[in-house]
Amino acid sequence: MNIQTTALDVAKIREDFPILAREVHPGVPLVYLDSTATSQRPRQVVEAMERLIYHSNANIHRGIHVLAEEATAAYEEARGKIAKFINAPSARQVIYTRNTTESINLVAQSWGRANLKAGDVVILTEMEHHSNLVPWQILAMEKNLRLEFIPVTEDGLLDLDAYRELLTLEPKLVAFTQMSNVLGTINPAKEIIVLAHAAGAVTLVDGAQSVPHLPVDVQALNADFLAFSAHKMLGPTGIGALYGRKELLEAMPPFMGGGDMIKRVELRSFQPNSIPHKFEAGTPAITEAIGFGAAVDYLNQIGMVAVESYEQEIVAYALERLAEIPGVRVFGPEAEQKGAVVSFLLDDLHAHDISQVLDMHGIAVRAGHHCAQPLHDKFGITSTARASFYIYSAFEEVDKLVAGIYKVKEMFA
């Protein structure tokens, strides 16, 4: 490795992630290249959660003892941090969910069921994750909606001319990923939203990959909904968020019923609480919310601009190095249009076998359809191997990946 980055002090960052020091086989250190599936968690996040558990653990909102007040304050403070991270106008527009998937289902089942009717057009894209396909398929079956898809070009970009064409169908909703978890493509979200709004559509941005890796500003984007997951941005599992435009959220019916989402309950009727509580039924993932807030703190301290530019550097380096290997086929656009995700195939090997042999050398990449079967179908393949990078990924790890790929070739030579 002879490229020096200036954006991040990766060696220092790595010290915050104890797992990175692990050996996966005796003498074989971990090379974690699977952050697109889930990121690792820094000590700071784990410790913030532990502090809550050992010091202020209580159920929230209703308790007036000290622990409950501390837990409630911490839970709401974390919401404020998350809101600020995406520049939401108010913390009340940030709803805690389990993950991106639940955020999107919430919109489909609450907003969608209330606002869409037979024959209405919903525009998605061919590169969507199953989480932004299946909820709409379920609703489409129930309501007889028409689903249309912005095509993906050979080089892994959205075909915006085709999109403009689709907009003449007067869609009610345009829901798309800001960054593909397979191709790495960073879509022109602002442009897509401007066009959607001009056509009268509401927009949902799947931010599962963009929020962790780029500066995302919901007001600059003018997004109506934004869905994302903590576990992909250094935070814990079990918590995610949905941002929504206030008027939309306030007009939406509740998603689930239960404690905390109500203002008043009688035996046969209830009045819903105000946002965000209306959408948070039951005891929420309290500790996880605190961890989510701590993850945002950690990212803020590095700065999302620095995160993005470091990832630009490492993905460019990875593409360059992979291009040297005969038989490697990389999917997706050039480095400039791409986040730090590299999906590839090697010779005529199956992605499982690539991943398995890499794993023997400690290199963790993901293999499969990455919850994007239609996209793989489009490219005429069933699966790819995917190496992905984050703030703790070192350039040396790219070199190890390259060496590992040569080992795969050897094994099946």
Place this chain on the structure above:
Amino acid sequence: MNIQTTALDVAKIREDFPILAREVHPGVPLVYLDSTATSQRPRQVVEAMERLIYHSNANIHRGIHVLAEEATAAYEEARGKIAKFINAPSARQVIYTRNTTESINLVAQSWGRANLKAGDVVILTEMEHHSNLVPWQILAMEKNLRLEFIPVTEDGLLDLDAYRELLTLEPKLVAFTQMSNVLGTINPAKEIIVLAHAAGAVTLVDGAQSVPHLPVDVQALNADFLAFSAHKMLGPTGIGALYGRKELLEAMPPFMGGGDMIKRVELRSFQPNSIPHKFEAGTPAITEAIGFGAAVDYLNQIGMVAVESYEQEIVAYALERLAEIPGVRVFGPEAEQKGAVVSFLLDDLHAHDISQVLDMHGIAVRAGHHCAQPLHDKFGITSTARASFYIYSAFEEVDKLVAGIYKVKEMFA
């Protein structure tokens, strides 16, 4: 305190819960009597989660690198522990959810929407938590169902004669709590289920309070569905479970759409995965599942029979001591029919003020309607103060509660 318990070594148990050593005000130690809202977590649970995060953190199911395999194995192993804890015939009948509330909403929206139609009768009880009311109210509005309620008697028991009467309406579903979170009443679940089945109804047991505090055996109960939350049984927030009879679960449509719950996805259609995955869309609360499993391990090591008998002892003692205080009114049945939950009022004071003054003395009780407004309405009150106990609650803490209540009287004298 001069009663010695034999069931549990509480002093030893308390050492596992670091928060119990906390001072809530300078010099004022915590007396945590709010376990019905959420339990505290032992070191063992926190450490199991930390071990996963620092050693095997990865997304599950699809990865074939070592971390992903370890995380997947741990996630499924925890499911097996939970299944065994409630004596489910197979781990595949245990679905991870966020909490009891989501478990019940899942049944309402998946089973309920597919199986209930206009005019169908659903029987609930007057002592239900909002989580077992509002989901059915939402469905009732959508489908035009008829909700009926087993009445609660003055002494806080279900009126089973009235229940038998209601069964002549040929209900499709009987959904009830096995233990009231306000009155502490332990309902005769087995008898209720036998009668429901004889009338042709499916049964759902809200086990949010029973599973943490009593031995619960779904096969002995013959329950069709059982819902419960980890955070009330020493486990983390953000995870709960739904047990379901296999034929029911297999016939139910998916709840949410997304990654992992599918077998195959095309642009406009999908095939659902088999149970339990069909109901677990998106990245689940992986770390929290491991914590849930560790909580079950902890409870097993004590033994649920011992847990139940200790709680019987402490609640009997609490009721006895509270009866000494002039102006205290306790709600709910006698100790024999009751779990370790004591809701009460004092003189003409508001529950908030009782709780607030107790808090000044370090005593954490809950004040409010405890998400059971209709039950409070029934008793003609808006709120109660609630002291609740668990395996780490000491008899001395009952004494402190009593002393605290006298302080409340003084303050407002």
Place this chain on the structure above:
Amino acid sequence: MDDLYRELIIERYKSPQFRGELDPHDISFEDDNPLCGDHIRVDLRLDENDTVTEAAFSGQGCAISQASADLLMESVVGKSLAEVKALTKDDLLDLLGIELGPVRLKCALLSLKVLKAGAYGLGEANDDLVE
């Protein structure tokens, strides 16, 4: 901590001076605290210049909510409707003179929320009114 129940609050709770209903009234509004089910109603009478001449609250609640409602009613008599609309959370907390955690804050602010929703003539009370 003990400050929470300083003399003024206990006194106003035990012997409120503005408890009751006004019938007829020019403005009346009521709402619940979703956290505890407490309920407060506020009635106002105005003169021809939209100045508050009489104010009263009813409903039930804890000492904090009752005392704060009573102190708030006292403070609005003589104020113009515009001044009532401009009242903030901090104005109320100044009247009470105590520090409150997030949950008790809701108790204290319920009367202000109800008052302002009435003053603005809103269909529904909104947390934005007291933030």
Place this chain on the structure above:
Amino acid sequence: MDDLYRELIIERYKSPQFRGELDPHDISFEDDNPLCGDHIRVDLRLDENDTVTEAAFSGQGCAISQASADLLMESVVGKSLAEVKALTKDDLLDLLGIELGPVRLKCALLSLKVLKAGAYGLGEANDDLVE
């Protein structure tokens, strides 16, 4: 670890002996591995005593799934349908002779699941078949 790709598996993967489709066939079944989208089809021919006379698999998958399908097809030729139904996960793992993690296990077991669903004449393959 390296055992995973022991010689037999690489050999069967590169040069499968039972790859193809049988047309006509007495039994044919196909299914997907939901974790990776891989797909396997199994065709069997039976004699009048319900003994397997010919077996073949098709579809695509990784080395583990292809080798295990090939070894499984080899093992069923000459078996009665009852014996095929009685095959277990352990029988297949014995054929492969390797240890597998939970995900790769699914790869290995897909062909067995498809085979047994076909043998039982089920409408849908079921994980219970290979547990």
